[in-house]
Amino acid sequence: MKLTGKQRKQLRQAIISAYPNPSDLEMMVSEELEWNLSTITLGQNYNKIVFDLIEWTQAKNKLEDIICAAYRVAPDNEDLQQFCQPIIRRLEEFIIQPTYNRDYGEFGSPINLSELKSDRQLESLFKPEPNLLDVGFLRRAVDRASSVCRIELSDGRILGTGVLISNQLVLTNYHLLCLEEEKDSTLNTDNLILKFGCYSSESGYETQGYTFQLDSQTPILSSSHTNKLDYLLLQVEPKILQVSDIKPAPWDIDVLPQRRMGINILQHPEGDSMKIAISSNGVREVYENIGLIQYVSRTSGGSSGSPCFNEDWEVVALHHAQRAGSFGKICEGILFRSIYQEISSYLK
Structure with missing residues (x-):
């Protein structure tokens, strides 16, 4: 300049x-x-x-x-x-400055970002993506997609997205199963199913993928309420270990995302087949002391619980909230490093 x-x-x-x-x-x-x-x-x-x-x-x-x-x-x-x-x-x-007010009554506006004056200003945050994408980058994206699942109820209702971070352990948002803090999240686990490999096929239909239930003895290993770290650590039934196509996503707690770095999200927006949102300089702010990250991306209902990957395709956050505009969202995620401090004993 x-x-x-x-x-x-x-x-x-x-x-x-x-x-x-x-x-x-x-x-x-x-x-x-x-x-x-x-x-x-x-x-x-x-x-x-x-x-x-x-x-x-x-x-x-x-x-x-x-x-x-x-x-x-x-x-x-x-x-x-x-x-x-x-x-x-x-x-x-x-200059997007957040005000953290966790005392909200109804889930749906869990972050309180300063309002942008117009959709044109929100649109300006989206830098044009490069016309040429590295094939190796895309191959790693496809490889990571095997770790992402759609979280549903047995009656067909779609709750959101989750990510496999260890052989039988799936991480997702607490609020997907428990919208009210006083409600026991275990009430929902009996009817919960996880679907991996939900991609669009050449015919235009969604692939069948793999369907699993949670472990019958210990379906939930750890959790944090919506007004804290908003996560659930789910244990999948042992049958998942027999499927070689499903691999846990890599992560590194020593890697912390930095402002203006890229962030990529694999998700099931609106319960659809898996989609990818690529943002080459999407990270806006990182608040390590409270375990939060804010970024610009394109997400939708059903994206809650989606893994946020850095440019090396390592999980760095769990998407959980957004403020919408016509051209995209200002999003908020929970830093994986903060979640790791509470679940590390299960990842040994």
Whole structure:
């Protein structure tokens, strides 16, 4: 990104307006970007300090970083708003700020993201995917698809998606089986079935795949309520061990997704045959301290419990909520690393 001399002057004036004290600018640069202002400029007056900062960021191709950080911290400053208006759509992806309110009454709006002003702004978050996709990448996607199942009731009702993370262990969302916190989730397991390999065929019909029930003795090994980590660890009947086509998805608790990295979701949206959503820079925020990740992707009803894979096709999160717009969703998932801390004894 390059700015003209006139634009750099406007940006300098806007930054000084939004951060009138040098100490405010120094804190913003340090806390938001982890830059040391004193190593960037030795300016003797504030105008020269901001001028040097802008010149340095342009030379280092970091102009977008300083603009986004300045606007994110002081979005109400009129001068900064006026400067950012021509590029506001590009900035929107950096300023989506969540407010975590877990005290919701009815499941369906489990995250409270700041509202986007229009669907056009939500659409702008979707970067064009490359015209050419690596075949090896797609082969790994197909391989991981064998670990994904559709979760249904015996009467045909479809609840969501799950993922096999060990030989007989499927991970999915708690809220799929238990919409009310006081309700015992074990009441639903007798009629629960898991269908693996539900793909569309050349004829247009869905393949039959493999159907399993849960273990008759211990169907649920571990769980966390919807207002916590929202997961269920299900134990599948031993018959699944006889099917060589079904393989657990790989994961690595030492791998944590990073902001603006790719995220890919294998899912059964609306109970349909399996679909894949690829987002090359979809990760918006990672909140390791509360076990959450937010990302831009395309999901739908039935996608709850779907595995979120990183660019190396390792499970990094479990999709569980979304806020919809016409062109896609701002989604929220539970970090696998956080879930692992509660289920590690079953994965040895």
